[in-house]
Amino acid sequence: GENVEQHPSTLSVQEGDSAVIKCTYSDSASNYFPWYKQELGKRPQLIIDIRSNVGEKKDQRIAVTLNKTAKHFSLHITETQPEDSAVYFCAASKGHTGNQFYFGTGTSLTVIP
Amino acid sequence: DTGVSQDPRHKITKRGQNVTFRCDPISEHNRLYWYRQTLGQGPEFLTYFQNEAQLEKSRLLSDRFSAERPKGSFSTLEIQRTEQGDSAMYLCASSLEDNGYTFGSGTRLTVV
Numbered sequence: 001g002e003n004v005e006q007h008p009s010t011l012s013v014q015e016g017d018s019a020v021i022k023c024t025y026s027d028s029a030s031n032y033f034p035w036y037k038q039e040l041g042k043r044p045q046l047i048i049d050i051r052s053n054v055g056e057k058k059d060q061r062i063a064v065t066l067n068k069t070a071k072h073f074s075l076h077i078t079e080t081q082p083e084d085s086a087v088y089f090c091a092a093s094k095g096h097t098g099n100q101f102y103f104g105t106g107t108s109l110t111v112i113p
Numbered sequence: 114d115t116g117v118s119q120d121p122r123h124k125i126t127k128r129g130q131n132v133t134f135r136c137d138p139i140s141e142h143n144r145l146y147w148y149r150q151t152l153g154q155g156p157e158f159l160t161y162f163q164n165e166a167q168l169e170k171s172r173l174l175s176d177r178f179s180a181e182r183p184k185g186s187f188s189t190l191e192i193q194r195t196e197q198g199d200s201a202m203y204l205c206a207s208s209l210e211d212n213g214y215t216f217g218s219g220t221r222l223t224v225v
Contacts, residue, residue: 006155034213043204044156046213089155099144100169101214103155 002027004092006104013080014112021107023090024072030092033066033073034101039086047088048075051095080111117217119205125223126195133191134220138207145188146214147180148204149173156204162188195224 003026013019025033031052036044050057050064050073057064061080066073077084087108091101118137126132138145144163148156159178160170164185174180177195182188192199202221206214 004155036216043216043218045216049213091155099208100146100158100161100171101148101156102158106153106155 002030002092002094002102004090004102004104006090006107008107009105010108010110012110012112015080015082017080019075019077019080019084019109019111021075021088021090021109022072023074023092023104024070025092025102026071027092027094028068028071029094030102032093032095032099033064034091034093035062035064035075036089036091036103037086038089038106044089077109080109082111082113085109085111117205117207117215119203119217119220121220122218123221123223125225128197128224129194131191131193132195132222133189134203134205134222136188136190136205136207136217138187138205139209139215142207142209142215143185144208144210145182146206146208147188147190148206150202150204150219151200159190159203192222195222197224200224 006023034049037047038044061078063076087106090104093101120135146161147159150156158171162182177193180190202219204219205217208214
């Protein structure tokens with residue numbers, strides 16, 4: 001089965017700085033990679049996703065990059081704000097062949113005002 | 114609210130009792146998923162339905178767990194003879210084909 005590893009487990013940045021969270025996956029058949037943000041006591045919310053036919057995707061201050069050869073993908077948040085503080089989860093799936101998501105263990109991001 | 118709804122939000126039960134949770138997905142979503150999340154961990158897959166068919170079950174889903182999705186609409190997850198190790202957040206999610214999930218707010222189960 002798929003194994004998704006996520007680093008770091010905790011990350012503190014100053015407001016305005018950038019934050020980078022990295023994930024690796026093991027199954028080369030995985031082709032869909034979403035990122036979820038989960039605030040304390042709330043549901044995970046999809047913030048950005050990328051498919052394996054694309055190397056990079058950007059949405060305002062959030063970007064995701066994918067390196068299929070190395071089997072890793074990263075979340076980049078620029079100009080961080082205190083409201084970005086949350087736990088971020090990466091996931092990998094094979095898309096239409098089952099769509100079961102394999103989640104990483106999460107990164108707790110704290111943005112210091 | 115047109116999101117994914119889960120009921121109840123919290124459930125405290127005594128060890129050995131049966132519990133049932135309900136999930137109402139986004140109406141046009143044909144796929145429904147159940148995940149379990151423990152503190153400090155990412156969600157772990159339990160099972161998924163496409164319409165009314167249960168297509169995949171995790172080995173985490175022991176014979177004490179059963180899920181149904183009659184008529185391809187809402188779903189129920191039942192845990193029989195609950196154990197303390199079943200204490201977790203049970204998350205339901207739905208999607209339309211291969212798109213990203215929309216999660217519900219979850220049911221937090223505490224087994225005492």
